[in-house]
Amino acid sequence: MLELGPRWSDDIVANRKIVIDVYTPVLAKRSLGGIGLKKNISYGPHSRQVLDIYHPKENQRTPSAVILFVHGGAFVRGDKDANEHIYANFLTYFVRKGFVGINLEYRQAPEAPFPEGSKDIDLSVKWLIEHAKELHIDPEKIFLVGHSAGGSHAASYVLDPHVRPQTGHQIKGLILISARLKADVRADNPNAHGVKAYYGDDLSLYESKSPLTYCDHLDIPLLIAVSEFENPGLDVYASELFYKVSQKKWQSPAFIQVPKHNHTSIVAHLDTEEESFGLFIETFIRAAL
Numbered sequence: 001m002l003e004l005g006p007r008w009s010d011d012i013v014a015n016r017k018i019v020i021d022v023y024t025p026v027l028a029k030r031s032l033g034g035i036g037l038k039k040n041i042s043y044g045p046h047s048r049q050v051l052d053i054y055h056p057k058e059n060q061r062t063p064s065a066v067i068l069f070v071h072g073g074a075f076v077r078g079d080k081d082a083n084e085h086i087y088a089n090f091l092t093y094f095v096r097k098g099f100v101g102i103n104l105e106y107r108q109a110p111e112a113p114f115p116e117g118s119k120d121i122d123l124s125v126k127w128l129i130e131h132a133k134e135l136h137i138d139p140e141k142i143f144l145v146g147h148s149a150g151g152s153h154a155a156s157y158v159l160d161p162h163v164r165p166q167t168g169h170q171i172k173g174l175i176l177i178s179a180r181l182k183a184d185v186r187a188d189n190p191n192a193h194g195v196k197a198y199y200g201d202d203l204s205l206y207e208s209k210s211p212l213t214y215c216d217h218l219d220i221p222l223l224i225a226v227s228e229f230e231n232p233g234l235d236v237y238a239s240e241l242f243y244k245v246s247q248k249k250w251q252s253p254a255f256i257q258v259p260k261h262n263h264t265s266i267v268a269h270l271d272t273e274e275e276s277f278g279l280f281i282e283t284f285i286r287a288a289l
Contacts, residue, residue: 052091161217
């Protein structure tokens with residue numbers, strides 16, 4: 001990862017494949033014996049409105065808190081299963097800690113433009129609450145995790161008053177990992193085409209559609225994470241969110257720049273022997289609980 005870091009942005013698609021290829025055999029060696037899995041459960045009518053449920057096989061004495069993970073993909077690509085092990089690794093890590101993990105699939109642009117990604121999160125949250133008893137989860141302890149474009153959807157769902165449901169977002173804590181918090185089509189944005197596909201052709205509306213615009217509406221604990229070798233601008237927007245929330249609350253949210261990692265490995269390395277980032281997230285969650 002250190003060798004790849006300085007040239008990460010030269011070819012993000014090719015370098016992402018390298019990261020996946022590096023971590024897949026490492027993750028394949030894990031024992032998953034204590035983890036149960038229910039695949040592709042529908043939470044809505046569209047073929048992509050499905051989720052996977054990772055849960056401890058042993059019966060929990062009390063209903064479990066939930067980790068709801070929303071993957072990235074530049075708004076136009078990507079799946080909850082990059083392969084058999086990634087992004088499942090994010091959920092299996094937290095199942096080992098006693099949580100129930102939800103790996104969310106959602107509709108993509110251009111078929112589903114802004115704010116449909118956030119609407120799919122809303123639909124999935126309502127589904128989880130409706131089925132809380134049978135899933136043995138606590139509907140008041142749902143932690144929403146968004147990576148990359150998934151972080152945009154998650155942030156808008158919690159922050160944007162024009163997007164989140166009038167009844168409230170029903171989220172206990174928000175974790176944004178390498179999230180796109182501001183829509184832009186800058187020349188150095190390698191995913192500008194995806195931003196345009198999701199947020200539309202009218203650049204004058206980007207400010208009003210960006211979750212960063214609505215940081216004053218934050219009403220739950222927040223953790224912001226970026227990698228040392230990040231996609232251009234994402235760390236800048238994360239820093240802006242950190243600053244604005246700190247000024248508004250007069251107390252800073254949790255923030256970490258994960259050393260030696262890049263935009264993909266920040267998630268792909270979870271559930272390996274390298275636990276520092278996972279423990280940081282877990283500490284945040286335990287404090288919020």
